[in-house]
Amino acid sequence: MRGLLRATVHEAREHNERLVLATIYDGGQISRAEVARTTGLTRTTVSDVVDGLQRAGLVATIGRGPSTGGKAPILLSVPDRARLLVGVDLGDRVFSAAVVTLRGEIIHRVALPAEQTDGEDSVRLALDVIGKVVSAANGPLLGIGIAAPGLIDTTDGTVIQGVTRSWRQLPLGSLVADRFSLPVYVANDSQAAALGEHVFGSVRALNLVVIKVGVGISAGLILNGQLFGGDGFGAGEIGHTVMDPSAERCRCGRWGCLETFASTGAILARSSELLGRPITFDEAVAEFERGNSVVRSVVHDAATVLGVAVGGLIGLLHVRRIVLAGPMAVFGDPWLGAVQTAARARALGVLADDTVFTISKMDDLVMLGASALLMTHELGLQLRPSM
């Protein structure tokens, strides 16, 4: 939620509206009196603000709660479909979009193959996939949240630099906003994933790092309850941190980046080399599950190097919640365990002992994260972290 840096009357009202709305959203079912207690606002202010939110259809009454002596209080809630979110994941292989409720439930989805598209074609395809869900939405749309790989200016929705696509200074946000006349927000896919876990996931933490491991490796950082992008939106781009300059060449042109050790591409290259035959990712997963010792050892080594990077991250940020996601997460607990062991071995005990490592339980994490990006910006809604 935006701070009240300029406490004008208008902004004070907007601040109060967001505070009341967030309190009702977070409370699930809550009386006006309880909203006043939680927010510190007066009963009169709360009633005024609630009236406005009801007129806007963002808050509804849902019956009466238990009486505590006097009249049973009217309970308020934010209906799950008071507004609908469009969440978009412009992935390397597939462009997906969905209509999502304010609780992160997907009610309609579209996915189109996108592996071979680039340039104007890829933009057209993105507008196409978004158009399909926008026209299918059966209710008031709040706007569109988009996630894509690469360096993205979240303030204006420009893709500064893509990863697998040649996107450079692409004004994706304004292209989509112009087409659909809706508010649009764009963020990097890993940053969106972190926001998705923070807003719709089960981890209610003030600080949280989500690391997506697939063809690329990058992290999204929630620090003090906010997405942290750094000075130039690139925070979390750990995939091209050099782990060992004497190791293999990376697609970025340097040697021994984290991706050359711990990505899906890295384990496939290493497994193929050791097995003496090319192997697909699905085959690698099948061999891993059958207990193939070569593949298991390759995955273990990849997880260990990732753990070294994660250990450095814990030593720097002292963040206790690390969530791993992405295609590599299919290797499950053995992979997670190796990451955790290596991370703990690398960071100071007093920092790493309490760290909790998990694999994200959310399907469609990036797409839901894109929806969360929209929702937090437009309405300021998210579950309160437990401290």
Next chain:
Amino acid sequence: MRGLLRATVHEAREHNERLVLATIYDGGQISRAEVARTTGLTRTTVSDVVDGLQRAGLVATIGRGPSTGGKAPILLSVPDRARLLVGVDLGDRVFSAAVVTLRGEIIHRVALPAEQTDGEDSVRLALDVIGKVVSAANGPLLGIGIAAPGLIDTTDGTVIQGVTRSWRQLPLGSLVADRFSLPVYVANDSQAAALGEHVFGSVRALNLVVIKVGVGISAGLILNGQLFGGDGFGAGEIGHTVMDPSAERCRCGRWGCLETFASTGAILARSSELLGRPITFDEAVAEFERGNSVVRSVVHDAATVLGVAVGGLIGLLHVRRIVLAGPMAVFGDPWLGAVQTAARARALGVLADDTVFTISKMDDLVMLGASALLMTHELGLQLRPSM
């Protein structure tokens, strides 16, 4: 500055007071009309708040500015000595304390040797050094800010775990507050250094990392204009991140921590070994300046490993301002240059190309940082970062 999470009338007033005070502090000399424009508050609110601040002696009028047609406006400022700060640096070798103005000027200082003290003796010595400056202060004291090495709970001023001293769960903040009946804030020394650079230094950046390199190595992180401590106050404790587990044993019990490569102790051990005789730090500095190739190469190697760690930090946070400080900074530009080269070689170009590396120009950085800790908490004062 604290966000207005609970917008009660009382807190709104306190918020406005802090906003107006910070605007006048930051402006240097500023009229009421300009304060209203900058803050977005009404002229009436600004006048009310300024009256209160004048009665409290925090704001003074300093004559009239140039007329822009009508009556020449009265200019306001925050007098440098409107309140006095006590800043304390409980270092490994020396306990220092000073009376500091609101602009970070030291007007009285005391330093006592503390190398051999521990336990109750060291607490007594700390109270002693603080008492000397408190009684010498010639003006209204705002409170006491304290910095010490180790893991420190900044919310209640408890030293959770010291470094060279055996402090464990030491309620330093409340011991000092009880003795002097003043507000007291305590933070880790590197975190204080970062705040000192942010509040009193020349770098007006929203994100800033200060890395102190001496016997120990640790960083202080200013993220989004705030000191970031992580989930357990340990953010920035990079000195015991393992860089190479096959390397030398560290005092922490593990092998190959950053400190074993890049600290003052590391370069002394390595130089002594290569020179075949024990060498002190002052001798090493003299040999370095004379161009001794052994010492120069040892310092270069130490800087390179530090640069690897800094490269990881940039890759994770995309922070563009890196300030180096502490005893190792005496090796100046050659050392700084080697850190920079190694950091740039390790992080993705698009992230590291714009990063500015400097050595802190502030003497007494930790002590001034402790004063800044007090000032930001009690008055919300700091220079506005340029964006």
